[in-house]
Amino acid sequence: MRNLLQEFIRNHGRRPPTILGLRENIFTGSVSSLAWFMSYQETSFVTIGQRLLANPLRVRFHYGHPDVFDRVFHITRGGISKASKTINLSEDVFAGFNSTLRRGSVTYHEYLQVGKGRDVGLIQISKFEAKVANGNSEQTLSRDIYRLGRRFDFFRMLSCYFTTIGFYFSSLISVIGIYVFLYGQLYLVLSGLQKALIIEAKMRNIQSLETALASQSFIQLGLLTGLPMVMEIGLEKGFLTALKDFILMQLQLASVFFTFSLGSKIHYYGRTILHGGAKYRPTGRKVVVFHASFTENYRLYSRSHFVKGFELLLLLIVYDLFRRSYQSSMAYVLITYSIWFMSITWLFAPFLFNPSGFSWDKIVDDWKDWNKWIKQQGGIGIQQDKSWQSWWNDEQAHLRRSGLGARLLEILLSLRFFIYQYGLVYHLDISQQSKNFLVYVLSWIVILAVFLTVKAVNMGRQQFSANYHLVYRFFKAFLFLGILSTIISLSVICQLSFKDIIVCCLAFLPTGWGLILIAQAVRPKIEDSGIWDFVQVLGKAYDYGMGIVLYTPIAILAWLPIISAFQTRFLFNEAFNRHLQIQPILAGKKKHK
Template sequence: MQVIYRIKLPGPAILGEGKPENQNHAIIFTRGEGLQTIDMNQDNYMEEALKMRNLLQEFLKKRDGVRYPTILGLREHIFTGSVSSLAWFMSNRETSFVTIGQRLLADPLKVRFHYGHPDVFDRLFHLTRGGVSKASKTINLSEDIFAGFNSTLREGNVTHHEYIQVGKGRDITVLTVYVFLYSRLYLVLSGLEEGLNKQPGLRDKKPLQVALAPQSFVQIGFLMVLPMFMEIGLGRGFRTALSEFILMQLQLASVFFTLSLGALRLYSMEVQNTGLLVVGFVVFHAKFAENYRLYSRSHFVKGLELMILLIVYQIFGQSYRGSIAYVLITISIWFIVCTWLFAPFLFNPSGFEWQKIVDDWTDWNKWINNRGGIGVPPEKSWESWWEQEQDHLRHSGKRGIAAEILLALRFFIYQYGFVYHLAITKHTKRFLVYGISWMVIFLILFVMKIVSVGWRKFSADFQLMFRLIKGLIFVTFVTILVTLVALPHMTMQDIIVCILAFMPTGWGLLLIAQACKPLVHRAGFWASVRTLARGYEIVMGLFIFTLVAFLAWFPFVSEFQTHMLFNQAFSRGLQISRILGGQRNGRSSRNKD
């Protein structure tokens, strides 16, 4: 079939830009007089197809009595608007910023010079005039605008009439944040950023900071709010638009949208429906362990990863980079970190009541320490939940497993970069140093394996001996740590760097071990992997819980949450339930007396 129907390109085999080249190649396989350009994430509705006859009649009428239309624009319907609040917000932005803009360009301005996807082309017109796109390498990069230019210059007309609409799905992508931060990590660990900052032309950073200030303001997202503000202003008045915008910010709408963003990222990246696609707005108190199960992999783990990236970037760049430049570069990402770590508790009713925090702590301890097994549900045991979180790997196939391992390798970048920035290795760049760091890691894992085996075999019969061994191991590690601190070339920053190096490395090893579970299980190390994973979960849980408990110490935090984030009826009901709960507790204590 790829010989019979092969198309030989004229001249030497030098391909142009991929997208327009493919479009021009595909147009010869089409039929009819009209050609509609549709993206991969678009679809048509059956009822809209009934209006296609009316749409095609537009090609028979001259625009302003001068030219026949050659490209007819249509509107998009963002069908993912009902998925979540964030998708609804993006749908409104598309309507106000794209659709209204296209209407204005076509009529009355008469300056619409490009096509969109779902526009309809006069196929015969463009077949005889070089195709639907200009495909010259690097020159005609944006195929849509050059198609419009080509059509207009050859006595055609680009217009916009909304006879029909085509559905379109929008993804929100978080990959750019990771690409940005890991690129910055490479620059700061390799020394390139320091070298660039020492260039004479970059020493005076005030012009750069002046340029970054408005950029960071826009980066936070205020520019994306502008179309919605204009839409509400034109429809219901600008005073209403301003009051609604202020109220949305007081009710932490930006925090909620960013929270939804993390759920959408998990759904699109891991292709497993965990129920997180729609981040619900609950009307009952969810316990800390339940929130941890829901948001651990989609928000907490990713938030901590971004936080470590930001801390590392600051540690290694603070000697030559100003604090203002750091804030302007990273403020929006710090907002994402804080949102992903704490937003699930902000939108959790009674999330900062002290008594609820105490009960949540008891429930969390019970859940994290319970043994799993057959018949034990994930909400009762961490082990069952942890095993369930890895179920998708059994159906991923070899490509999926390879992708998991490849993505996990990014956590080894920390260790490789940190080892050669320690004060004691400042004058050597030998690869042996990196190998020694791996020996230290394997030694720690070996000791953990001994402790795990000893706990299973000797904890019942030789409790005193086993506790003595554990004490000796602890004293040995403390001695090593104190010795390292006492070294003349070892600084406290080096200690922090070592901790930050080993934590991502251990997490990367965990991810690889989970991806290769059958092999690890046969080798007899799965129990050790589970022990290491439990340790990481405990550290993450303690870190998040400590900050939530600190906020719960202040009563005004809970009051603000109740009055600002929920409606009046719910707030009154919550206050009544508190009073009744207090009365019940009082009666029970009197009965005991």
């Protein structure tokens, strides 16, 4: 410490330093594969990253690391922290902003290091990523970044963008680009333009179109995101060790983890920029690795990952159904394999990295807990982990403080779910190749009839389910048979094949979800009407359906005992493996006593 404190009287550049950065030693990397990934990621950021930011880029700030502050300099210039707990959620980086804006100097020294424990469970890591993404979105809108950008020279301005908000903004643009690409492909395939272009290219013996479409997939491999880790391990332990660790990390599904983390970053960053509402999320920093229930995983990742994963999956399926007649399967795989990987990762990574995630006893308990959570009525004093209704209301808290512009943009973004319906209505031969707008209006009449049926079932449940249970059962059976006969009659009249019926169902599912999102955006206008009760029933039906789709493959894999053993041995360290193997034996002894 004596040598370190002497740095305050030396000039690093034009003036003495005001913040001295120190190296961190992450010591929690041996708990599990997730802890290992986070340990290497943090190590690369707090060593080679900080070294580069301090010199030569000269844009290092303060990131919650064990830095030493010049107390007199800071307390005479507004203090270290700022007052707002929302805008200045990442209060540590604002200390660096203040120091730099007030002609301070931030350096970095590596002859002293401090040990630090990093998050080791996926829930802890996701909460930390959400907190940092919220903080970066508030930084994007803050005056501090604006003033830094105005006063830096060109190169320091670009470096400041890279080291603060640039990574999150670039990630958001990348994911938006994937959505634009897929919806563009959906438009081309439903309008027939893609078929015409490819047929024209084949007639002229031009292979450049499919090659151009397929080349973008190789850029999306995502392996370059691990390059800083490889460089840091290479400098510390040698490049042969770095290569071995990198290959081992890929075998332990590091690409799955980092792709899933990307979803957390872009969701909370984009939502906070649009609606605000950044808040602190305590992670606990516990070294305890525990099993998270299916309900808890669904609550945490439903809107940030599962809904987006289902949307991408639906886009890929519909695109695959309509391109088969004229496009080769190899071209489809090259174009979409990275998006398939991302969508499946966003859907199933929480269960893959969940301790005892494929244990049959845990799966059965999770199913009982899930049904209890869905059916429990919410209200005053009912927490969101006890009731779906309370969670659903809390999940829309960011919309209550939104302005008119943010609500209009939310509605505009929700209109993308109606592309399926519009395209499929005119692409199938339901309309007898007629482009009359009345055909599209007719499809909305069908949707309205389905919604009225759901509303009738809900009203019947409220009126008859308690006192006239048998009448309610007959009422539901009558409505179900009526809907089934109507669907069969329409399919016979319109001469629809089984594939066409499946496509129609896929087309109308996004329409209902789009209507739910629009209703949530205009909730203050419809909350006191009967429409909102219906929206809530429809939202519960969608969440229950998504939960069943997610739960089914997990239950099938849990039925095979080898899957649970393989997951435990593959993703966790030896000590934790022994704990998981001994735990059922001890539980059996307790029950026997």
